[in-house]
Amino acid sequence: MNFTKMHGLGNDFIILAGEQKLPDNVADLAIRLCNRFFGIGADGLVYILPSEKADFKMRIINSDGSEAEQCGNAIRCVAKYVYDNGLTDKLELTIETLGAGVQPVQLETAEGKVNLVTVDMGQPILNGLDVPTTIDANPVIGHPVTVDGREFAFTAVSMGNPHCVIYVDDAAGFDLATWGPKLEKHPLFPRKINVEFAKVNSRSQVDMRVWERGAGPTLACGTGACATLVSSVLNGLTDRKATISLAGGDLLIDWNESNNRIYMTGPAALVYTGTVE
Numbered sequence: 001m002n003f004t005k006m007h008g009l010g011n012d013f014i015i016l017a018g019e020q021k022l023p024d025n026v027a028d029l030a031i032r033l034c035n036r037f038f039g040i041g042a043d044g045l046v047y048i049l050p051s052e053k054a055d056f057k058m059r060i061i062n063s064d065g066s067e068a069e070q071c072g073n074a075i076r077c078v079a080k081y082v083y084d085n086g087l088t089d090k091l092e093l094t095i096e097t098l099g100a101g102v103q104p105v106q107l108e109t110a111e112g113k114v115n116l117v118t119v120d121m122g123q124p125i126l127n128g129l130d131v132p133t134t135i136d137a138n139p140v141i142g143h144p145v146t147v148d149g150r151e152f153a154f155t156a157v158s159m160g161n162p163h164c165v166i167y168v169d170d171a172a173g174f175d176l177a178t179w180g181p182k183l184e185k186h187p188l189f190p191r192k193i194n195v196e197f198a199k200v201n202s203r204s205q206v207d208m209r210v211w212e213r214g215a216g217p218t219l220a221c222g223t224g225a226c227a228t229l230v231s232s233v234l235n236g237l238t239d240r241k242a243t244i245s246l247a248g249g250d251l252l253i254d255w256n257e258s259n260n261r262i263y264m265t266g267p268a269a270l271v272y273t274g275t276v277e
């Protein structure tokens with residue numbers, strides 16, 4: 001198999017293109033290829049497929065073999081891949097996702113290659129049962145969740161995939177490994193959840209660290225950055241446009257007031273191409 005390794009702010013992916021559909025053994029393949037010791041190593045396996053509704057379709061399989069509905073960093077990598085490899089010459093295109101519909105994407109190039117991508121990530125889902133959580137409220141803001149005797153307050157947001165945002169005193173120093181997996185699998189979250197730990201520094205800048213459903217601690221999460229901005233607006237902590245600073249770098253997130261849509265701008269990068277059996 002020919003593959004391309006790419007990343008969005010260090011959230012890294014194995015990109016496979018040229019297939020017509022996902023193989024039957026896609027979960028096993030993702031687990032094997034994403035393994036950082038016995039495989040190529042990545043947070044997820046991404047397929048670029050033909051679409052009947054959009055220019056391209058993207059499917060994202062987490063490193064544990066579970067399929068996610070959407071991935072903000074991967075969609076930027078897909079956009080760069082298709083342009084840089086001559087599969088399209090459009091600087092404005094559409095990409096179909098499993099759980100967030102068809103998403104319009106704008107590309108910025110430097111020396112003929114894509115370096116910055118803005119994605120229309122659509123409208124956030126705030127109804128608790130739809131995120132999904134087990135909480136029948138709309139929106140779910142500052143709801144308590146207790147793990148091992150420690151209580152956190154979370155705000156629930158779906159960007160096609162589920163997120164809970166928790167405010168902490170020190171996001172960069174937060175103990176993700178202890179609390180992340182327990183929150184990810186808490187019974188309040190029937191399809192598990194991506195967990196963002198955020199520290200608001202000003203009305204236009206937030207530090208965030210993430211424990212991802214199906215992938216663990218990653219250096220960045222695009223949908224998580226969108227969820228963090230939405231949560232921060234709902235909690236009265238930031239304006240509708242802010243920089244979300246992740247371990248791998250910054251994303252600019254803009255929640256448009258007139259159409260309720262979220263625009264994410266950030267880089268995408270090629271690491272290398274290769275072949276694997």
Ligand SMILES: N[C@@H](CCC[C@H](N)C(=O)O)C(=O)O
Pocket residue numbers: 011060062067068069070071072073074161162194212213214215218220221222223224
């Ligand atoms: N890293 C991603 C999200 C990938 C999917 C996630 N782990 C899930 O299971 O929902 C992003 O950049 O959005």
